[in-house]
Amino acid sequence: MARFPDPAAPAAPDTAAPPPPPAAGAARAGSLGRRMTVLVALSIAVGLLLLVIAQSRTAYRDMRALSEAGTLALTERLAEEVAPLVRWRKVPGIEAFLDRLAADPQLSVAAFAATDRQGRPLVRKTVPGRAAYDLDDAFNRAQGALVRGETVNVSTSRHFVVLMPLRFGRDQIVVGYLGIAWSLEAINRQLLTGILQQVGMSVAAAGLALVVLLTLLRRTVARPVDQMAAAMAALADGNLDVEVPKVGRDDEIGRMATALAVFKDNAVERHALTEAVRAQNIQLKVEKDNAVRLARQARTAAEDLRVAKERTERAMAELKAAQDHLVQSEKMAALGQLVAGIAHEINTPLGAVKSSIGSIGSNLRSLLALLPALLRDLTPAEEELFLALVAEGTRTDRRQVTAREQRQMRKALTTRLETAAVADPRTVADALVDMGLGETDVERFLPLLLGRNGRSALDAALRLAQMTQGTGTIASAADRAAKIVFALKTFSRFDPSAEMITASLRDGLDTVLTLYHNQIKHGVELVQDYQPVPPIPCRPDELNQVWTNLVHNALQAMDHKGRLTIRLFQADGRAVVSIADTGCGIPDDIRDRIFEPFFTTKRAGEGSGLGLDIVRKIVERHGGTIEVFSQPGHGTTFTVRLPLDQTSAAASTAAPAPSQDVPA
């Protein structure tokens, strides 16, 4: 079970394993002390005990030996004293002697017996109050030795028995035997006292030694060990703030303390490292997750890319088809802008036709009524003048006269007629001017005018003139309308796969100018400089789109005021059309961009920005080039060059590349 936090695992709160209560440490140290105490006490006790036992045994043996030796010696002296008594069989003397012996408190005789030489007891006595001993039995057993003249001593736990032959005389002849059973009670008692004293002293000494030893142990070993144990336990639990006990000694405990300090530092360092590693691991894990996610995203993106590539290829094909539709839409859009002007253009001739028809009808009716009578009334001379007047008035070759010029002519004629005394000169002058006559023409008709039928003749001639004018008006109006309709039809035709046909560029330019006539005439000076150019192979509808766009842009740039110059000529084996305006020009910074699709400087809704892009594409499809030259503030010129024949430009008429940049 790892006590230190596992770096691989997220840090869990320290409540996972509840720390042991701090008292246990002390208790353990305490139990160590106690254990030590117990052990030491036990050891000392056991040692003491053994010592005491050994000492006691030794002491006992020594004392016993000593006492036996003494007793033996004593017994020998007593034997010497008793020997004569026994020789002469002085029994009472022996008894008294032995009694004296028994009564001596210092000597503890348990029993004595004196026998003769044959072993027949002379005196036998057991001292009361002392442990009994059966001397007879002892004599019997020791008989052999005694006979031999040996002294026999028998040691038992309570008695020391001496059996000795009594020797008398110079010859030391055995006269009898003496047996004394000395009681060991006293000795034993002394011994015991001695032992107890020794034990007591030993215990005291031991106790002292124990206390001293234990105190020493506690101070030098148990306490530092206890502290270190507590510190180590705390460290083990992850509490790195513990204070390592300072043990200044150089011995094992000191080294342990030093080592513990090192351990603690290591632990702190390791903890810090562990934390850092854990943090790094977390970060790495996050980064790994990120990487995995990114890899997944990259895979998805790669897949999307592949799908997108397929879609793009499909879209390219659709785009080509859309391009063609776009050209048509542009045309329609441009057309829409023209419609208002075109409506006016058509309504104008229609209005003229209507009024002309009305006046023709009414004049016809009037003439049918007037003419017969008039012709009847006119004199031949008047009739001649009348017919001449009619001829003059119905001429179809007169140039168009402006209202201002008519006014001036009217004034001059009025004056002339007044001078000639023609009645109602202003009305007459008005009529004559309407018939196209001027001051110089009127002279020859004065006679008719001054005549009696003058007014009615004039009236009839005027009506005829008006009818003629009317038919002329109708004819030219019809022409005008037809031109416009034709231009519209031409413009709106859509045929993307049209073959090239040989067509006149001039016709195309005229068609377009017709459509824009209404816008051009209002304040725009139109200059047409057409050199002879042979018809070229082209798609006229598409080229009309080009001219329309360029003319439209030119008019807009000039705000419908200025000069529009259209040139058509040949140069370097190519047909060249240039459309120039005196408008605001194109700034340098956008000049390179004007052919870009969707590039427009107009507000949203006013222009799609596709016009010039389509123009360029159409020109390129014809194998031609388009250039722009512009001076801001002065004007712009677009120049389109087209090949005169397609053999030299065969390659360019194939399907157009999606984007080809034309040098602007």
Place this chain on the structure above:
Amino acid sequence: MTTASTPVSAGSAASRLRPPVAHPECAILCVDDEKMILDALKVQISRALGDRYLYEFAENADEAMELIEDLHGDGVQVLVIVSDWLMPGQRGDEFLIAVHRRFPRIVKVLLTGQADAAAIERARTQGGLHRCLHKPWNEADLIDAIVSGLSDE
């Protein structure tokens, strides 16, 4: 027999040679940049209204304004103006509004091939427009517009 003749020059100089007349002259002015239209208008209006009025014609607004001033200077009162709308220079509605400021009594008729509703509305509110006719016009409508305008006077 005649008044003294002095060299004829354009515009107002020559008009001073006109003989004095007994009654004030009235004129109807038509303005259109298409000569074709002016001719047609002249035929129709002069046919309908006859010799009572002078018929004057101008091909743009500037010319018309100049003409009105000339006539006014000559004692000729312009009673009616029939004007096109789409003309070079000043458009018809602006022209009529300018005329109205100067000569509010003149009957103004707009004759237009294009219907610019905003312009027509402006001419009505600011220019006292009497009527607006569309090309191609109906002769009866045209004459009616002029006559009704004259009788409102």
